[in-house]
Amino acid sequence: MLDGHSAAALAFTRSLGRAGHWVAVGSNQDIPAPAEVSRYCRTSFRYPVSTDDASGFVESVLEFARNHPIDLIVPMTDWTILPLSKCRDRFQGVSRLALGPHSALEISSDKYKTVLLARERNVPVPETALVQSLADLQGARKFAFPVVVKDRFSARWLGKRAVLGSVTYAYSQDDLRQKVEQRLCEAGDVLVQEFIAGTGIGFASFAVDETLHLPFQWLRIREVDPRGSGSSARKSIPVTPEFFEFSRALITRIGFQGISMVEFKQHGSGHAVLMEINGRPWGSLQLPIASGIDYPRYLVDWYLEGRLPPRAIDYRQGVTCRRLVSELAHLEHVFAGAPLGWPTPYPSFLMTLLKISVPWYPGMCYDDVWLSDPRPGVAGLVHWFWRHFAKPKTERSGTASRTR
Template structure:
């Protein structure tokens, strides 16, 4: 055994891919998540399972649960998968570092990639193209600058996640405004809470250049392209493909990593149009959602990250490894279903983007059956996470269908039902799953 690794966010496809990869390469894996029904907790590649408090709503208890798990299983290293886990770990960095390792990037570098305004200042310094941008803090400022951009206008929070002492982790998402009234409405959610970058809209395909680096030197590199996204206007990829490294994008990424003196994993996300023009969108300083495509193409970033963190960097005289399989396709089953449903319902017209026709949904259905296409989580070699996904989907569908019927039925029996909340004694008396319990202990309760 090379070491004991705790992998957080076992509900995510990137986490499941990490769990499988590390176990195959000789690590003992502890899968962890806030949801006891998480698919990754069912993987045969997980030696132990841990249920922790929700890191977003209860970060203090989450840390206590993580530290208890570290002590119980003698964990050597934590691999945090999402920003909602990274932020609490960073807030309690001194306590965490006393008991195990975490693949931290330098603090100032992490602050730069987390704050998109600082990211674009870095890009400007290195002559990396990025969308024309204006930082604003209020509705009035946004209205003052919007006329110089044109429509639609991208509203990008300066940070996608924030954590303060008196509040849980807050998540901020990119939005779009199509006119001044829409801008005024969309800015209300940010005003007083989070600075916003007004950006010109740059159409193009989403391209990610992913690297593992040590002190600014790239050790391994990979590139993928988003083929389908959810929502349709842009978001997480439901289908992606491994592409050859674009020399210009790779050089830009390498220069940014070098300037940041970056250590660990990172992904530079670009938009690339049909004319070959590109714009930097952001730098992701942790494991990214499309990680399974890199592993499927032969770039085992999780194992390389653990080797770097636990054993140190390879010989600096060795050249950067740029070899991997290209044109490998990997799908996220749940997001592909969502994409198909959205297209079949009829995508609303967009002032700039070309929305897919309903016939495109047929092609997506065929892709789900292609033997050469892989999935983030579904796997015959490790079937239980996929079975759990199907079970969770059926449960959610039943709740969506039966919930309104039950409410209407109850409302018919009791005219006051709609305006009188019903407390569930069972739920109010249920103990939370805390204390870094193993899944087996949680289920035994």
């Protein structure tokens, strides 16, 4: 497993370790990696940060795979998937890579190509303008404020290094111009997108040829950042035909194979609007596992034994899964309050505190905190509290500004 800092890597490590697989965890240098302290991790290694040294990262993973009996390498994030995908030929005869087709990964990682694909397949998507110069902002004047300013890629490689993507909001024309100008200098182009209010809905599946196996759907209860981010708590719900058909239209069109998730917003009318496609393991992967769909095991069986996953599983609905450190981050954002000009109701700090303070109720579980495997959860909490209370104040402020 790569990206040992990620929630997806921890879910994979626990799932496959419990199934009896020998699991090694790789992680960036000098970053906490909860998955590597799991009882199910047999060994671990560190590699150069892929976004700083893509070739060094690939060489490190390749060397580890050559020196150990590694049957399958599973990257979890865009930061590791894309460098490996570009060098997949070098791993032939060494180890298999759990990667979809390179062409499919290129489309799913490109947010503007995803928008164009959605329009082609008649999947609702926010109004979006590709801005390559300040003159292109004329096309975004019809959008009501706030508008979303986001990079076209989560990571865009320029040579061996990557420009990391960001998502911000602009609340006026001057604010928009300033933020777009900054991203143009950094990345060369940027997307300006209408703001969509609504509830976050996720749809996951396992694509084999043109068939979607193991459909699964969930509702976001809380997001780490209430303005929009990954979820800190979410609940399994029934698969609905609209989300299934939209996802199938997108996934089969790009030719993706393996596990993926499609993110939507469901606005007040009840209809779906596409947010993005993740052609990779996702952060809330523990929820389908807890609900009865063990995607990691099915993925490994498919890659190593050619065994097809079931078409569908009658999974448990109403299961809630939380990530404790993300819940604390959510509470921190709520305490800071809504930005001036925020258009939708913002969570109440007191009500949020009360909800998060309930440690357990029937049907609830955790991504990170397990009594049977306590070290990853403890490590995550220790790092969170150290980062907030033990670091020098100036260093904490710098970290916060970089991660917002």
